[in-house]
Amino acid sequence: MTAAELIVDGLGMQFEGLTALADVTLRVPPGEIHGLIGPNGAGKTTFFNCLTGFYRPTSGAVYLSGQRIDGLPPHVITGLGIARTFQNIRLFANMTVLENVLVGQHQHIPVGGTDILSTRRPVYPTAVERLLILRGFPRAAVNGVIEIAGAIARPPRVRAAEAAAVSRARDLLAAVGLRGRENDLARNLPYGDQRRLEIARALATRPSLLLLDEPTAGMNPRKPPPWSASSAASATNSIPPSSSSNTRCASSWASAKTSPSSITAAKSPRAPVAIQRNPTVIEAYLGTRAIQGGGHAAP
Amino acid sequence: MLVFVALFVVLGLGLNVVVGFAGLLDLGYVAFFAAGAYTMGLLTSPGSPIDAGLNFWLILPMGILIASAVGLLLGLPVLPLRGDYLAIVTTGFGEIIRLFLINRDDLTRGSQGLSAIPRPDLFGYRIDSFTEWFYFVVAAAVIVGFCTSRLRDSRIGRAWEAIREDEDVAAAMGVNTTKYKLLAFASGAAIGGLGGVIYAAFIGFISPAAFSLQVSIDVLAIVIIGGMGSTPGVILGSLILIGVPRILQFRETSDFLANLGWLRDGLNGLIGAVDALTPGSIGRLPPAETWGAQLADDTRFIIFGALLVIVMVVRPSGLWPSSRRRLEFAHDDAPAPAPVTAP
Ligand SMILES: Nc1ncnc2c1ncn2[C@@H]1O[C@H](COP(=O)(O)OP(=O)(O)O)[C@@H](O)[C@H]1O
Ligand SMILES: [Mg+2]
Numbered sequence: 001m002t003a004a005e006l007i008v009d010g011l012g013m014q015f016e017g018l019t020a021l022a023d024v025t026l027r028v029p030p031g032e033i034h035g036l037i038g039p040n041g042a043g044k045t046t047f048f049n050c051l052t053g054f055y056r057p058t059s060g061a062v063y064l065s066g067q068r069i070d071g072l073p074p075h076v077i078t079g080l081g082i083a084r085t086f087q088n089i090r091l092f093a094n095m096t097v098l099e100n101v102l103v104g105q106h107q108h109i110p111v112g113g114t115d116i117l118s119t120r121r122p123v124y125p126t127a128v129e130r131l132l133i134l135r136g137f138p139r140a141a142v143n144g145v146i147e148i149a150g151a152i153a154r155p156p157r158v159r160a161a162e163a164a165a166v167s168r169a170r171d172l173l174a175a176v177g178l179r180g181r182e183n184d185l186a187r188n189l190p191y192g193d194q195r196r197l198e199i200a201r202a203l204a205t206r207p208s209l210l211l212l213d214e215p216t217a218g219m220n221p222r223k224p225p226p227w228s229a230s231s232a233a234s235a236t237n238s239i240p241p242s243s244s245s246n247t248r249c250a251s252s253w254a255s256a257k258t259s260p261s262s263i264t265a266a267k268s269p270r271a272p273v274a275i276q277r278n279p280t281v282i283e284a285y286l287g288t289r290a291i292q293g294g295g296h297a298a299p
Numbered sequence: 300m301l302v303f304v305a306l307f308v309v310l311g312l313g314l315n316v317v318v319g320f321a322g323l324l325d326l327g328y329v330a331f332f333a334a335g336a337y338t339m340g341l342l343t344s345p346g347s348p349i350d351a352g353l354n355f356w357l358i359l360p361m362g363i364l365i366a367s368a369v370g371l372l373l374g375l376p377v378l379p380l381r382g383d384y385l386a387i388v389t390t391g392f393g394e395i396i397r398l399f400l401i402n403r404d405d406l407t408r409g410s411q412g413l414s415a416i417p418r419p420d421l422f423g424y425r426i427d428s429f430t431e432w433f434y435f436v437v438a439a440a441v442i443v444g445f446c447t448s449r450l451r452d453s454r455i456g457r458a459w460e461a462i463r464e465d466e467d468v469a470a471a472m473g474v475n476t477t478k479y480k481l482l483a484f485a486s487g488a489a490i491g492g493l494g495g496v497i498y499a500a501f502i503g504f505i506s507p508a509a510f511s512l513q514v515s516i517d518v519l520a521i522v523i524i525g526g527m528g529s530t531p532g533v534i535l536g537s538l539i540l541i542g543v544p545r546i547l548q549f550r551e552t553s554d555f556l557a558n559l560g561w562l563r564d565g566l567n568g569l570i571g572a573v574d575a576l577t578p579g580s581i582g583r584l585p586p587a588e589t590w591g592a593q594l595a596d597d598t599r600f601i602i603f604g605a606l607l608v609i610v611m612v613v614r615p616s617g618l619w620p621s622s623r624r625r626l627e628f629a630h631d632d633a634p635a636p637a638p639v640t641a642p
Binding site: 052053054073074075078079083084086090091092093094095099102103104106107109111140144147148150151152154158162201204205 | 475476
C-alpha cells in the first residue's frame with residue numbers, strides 16, 4: 001500500500017466530564033513524517049486510540065484517503081491502512097517472535113472466500129446494531145467454513161500463502177534487527193527488542209500510515225533508536241519513523257503533527273530542535289512564565 | 300469404560316479449541332454435547348414424537364451442524380464478555396439447555412428421557428460390541444485431533460491465540476475478533492455435538508440428568524489437567540480423570556476393598572471413638588459385604604479432587620503441556636524486561 005492522506009476534522013473525545021481531546025484538526029499529507037508533542041496526559045495516546053478505532057470519538061471526523069474512518073472497528077481501520085504500536089508495549093507475549101509478525105499479516109494471508117463480517121459495523125454496537133450484524137451472517141459463515149476447511153485440508157494454495165507469509169515475516173524481522181530470534185517467545189526478548197518487534201508487527205499489516213506511540217520511551221538516549229528507519233522503510237512502503245539524534249524529542253514523536261487540547265505544537269518533523277524552542281511548546285510544558293522570562297525559567 | 304475415555308478425549312479436544320486455543324472460558328460445554336445427543340435421540344428413538352428412523356450416519360453431520368448453531372447461539376450474546384463473566388454466563392447457558400430438555404417434555408419426554416436409540420448401521424454392518432465401539436470412538440478422536448491440530452497451526456489458530464493473549468491488540472492487527480470468537484465457539488460446539496451423537500448411539504438412552512454441569516466441569520478438568528492447548532494432554536487427562544474413577548467402580552476394585560475387613564474394623568473403631576467424644580452420632584461404615592463398593596464410590600470424588608490439586612501444584616502447566624506452554628513456564632524465571640515508563 002502506498003502512503004495515504006490523513007485528515008482529522010474537529011476531533012473531540014470526552015470521558016464522562018473529562019475532555020481529553022477538543023477540536024483537533026490537522027492534515028498529514030502522504031509521505032510525510034509528523035511528530036505529536038505534549039506533556040503526560042495531554043491526550044497523545046487518546047488521539048491515537050481515536051484514529052485506530054479503539055475509542056469512538058465523541059465529536060469530529062477522521063478521513064483516510066478521503067474515506068471516513070471514525071467509528072469503524074479497529075480491524076477494519078487496520079485493513080484500510082493504519083497501523084500502530086503501543087506506549088506500554090503490548091506484544092502477544094506467549095507467542096513466538098515470528099508468530100507475532102504473522103498475526104500482523106493476518107489480512108494478507110489469503111485463505112479463500114471473501115473476508116467480510118459487515119465492514120461498516122460500529123465499534124460498540126447497540127442491541128439493534130447487533131441484530132443488523134446478523135444480516136452479513138450467512139456470508140461470514142460460509143467464509144468461516146471455507147477458512148476452516150482450508151486450514152484442515154491445507155491445499156497447496158493455503159500452503160503457499162503460509163510460506164509466503166513466513167518468508168515476509170522473516171524479512172521484516174531482519175529489517176528491524178531481530179534475525180535469529182524468530183522462535184523465541186516475545187516476552188523473553190529484551191526491552192529494546194520488544195519495541196523493535198512491535199514495529200515489525202505493525203509494519204506487517206502493510207500500513208499506509210504508521211502511528212508510533214512513544215517508540216523511544218524507556219530507551220537509552222545515547223544508543224541508536226530501536227529501529228533502522230531506512231531498512232524498515234525499504235522492507236515496506238510505509239512511512240518510516242524518523243530517527244533523531246535528539247532523543248528527548250524523538251521520544252515524544254509519532255507520525256502526526258497536531259495540537260490536542262491544552263498543549264500544542266505542530267512542527268516540521270525535520271527540525272526537532274525548532275519544536276523545542278517553539279513558544280507554544282514551552283508554554284505547554286513549563287507554563288507562560290517560561291516564555292516571558294526569556295525561555296529558561298522553570299515554574 | 301475405555302469407550303468413555305475415548306469419548307471424553309473427543310469432548311476434551313473440542314473444548315480445547317475454545318478454552319485452550321482461543322482462551323474463552325466456556326463452562327457450558329455440555330450444552331453442545333446435549334444438542335448432539337438429542338439430535339440423535341429425537342430422530343431415532345421410538346419414544347420421540349419426531350422419530351424419523353434416520354440412519355446414524357445421516358444424523359452425524361446434522362448433529363454437528365445443530366450443535367454449531369447452538370454454539371453460535373451461545374457465542375453471540377457473550378461476545379463482549381471476558382474471563383470470569385464469560386464463565387458465569389456459559390454455566391448458565393448449559394443449565395438453561397438442561398432445563399429446556401426437562402421442561403419441553405412434549406418433545407423430549409422430559410426427565411423420562413429417550414430410550415431404544417439404535418446403534419450405527421452402515422450397509423448392514425453394525426457397531427455393536429464394546430471393542431468395535433472403542434475402535435470407532437478412537438477413530439473419531441484421531442480425526443478430531445488431526446483437525447484441531449491443523450486448525451491450531453493455521454491463520455485461524457494464530458488469530459485465536461492472539462485473541463487469547465490480548466483481544467484489543469489482535470483487533471489492531473487486523474483480526475476480526477467477533478468472527479474468530481464465533482468460529483471458536485462453533486468449532487468447539489461442532490466437536491461437542493459429534494461427541495453427543497456418538498454418546499447417544501452408544502448408550503442407547505439419554506435423559507437430561509446425563510447433561511449436568513458436572514460434564515462441563517469434567518471436560519474442563521481434562522483440558523486443564525492434561526495441559527491447555529495440548530492434544531496428548533487431553534488424552535492423558537481423559538485417561539486419568541475418566542479412566543481412574545471408573546476403575547475404582549470396578550467389581551474387582553470393590554472386591555479387593557471388601558477383603559480388607561481389618562481396615563473396616565479399624566476405621567469403625569476410630570469412628571466409634573470419635574463418636575463417643577461428640578454429642579451426636581456420626582454412624583458407622585456400611586456392612587462388610589457392601590462397604591467395598593460404597594467406599595470405591597465415595598472416594599471417587601475425593602481421589603478426583605486430590606488429583607486435580609496435586610497436578611495443579613506440581614505441574615501448573617498440565618501433565619503434558621503443549622510445547623508452547625512448556626516454553627512459557629520454563630522461562631518463568633528469566634528476568635522480565637523492565638518496563639521503563641516514559642518520563
Ligand atoms: N479510557 C479512559 N477513560 C477515562 N479517561 C481517560 C481514558 N483514556 C485516557 N483518559 C484520560 O485522557 C487524558 C489523556 O491521556 P493520554 O492520551 O494517555 O495522554 P498522553 O498519551 O498524551 O500522555 C488523561 O487525563 C487520561 O486520564
Ligand atoms: Mg501516552
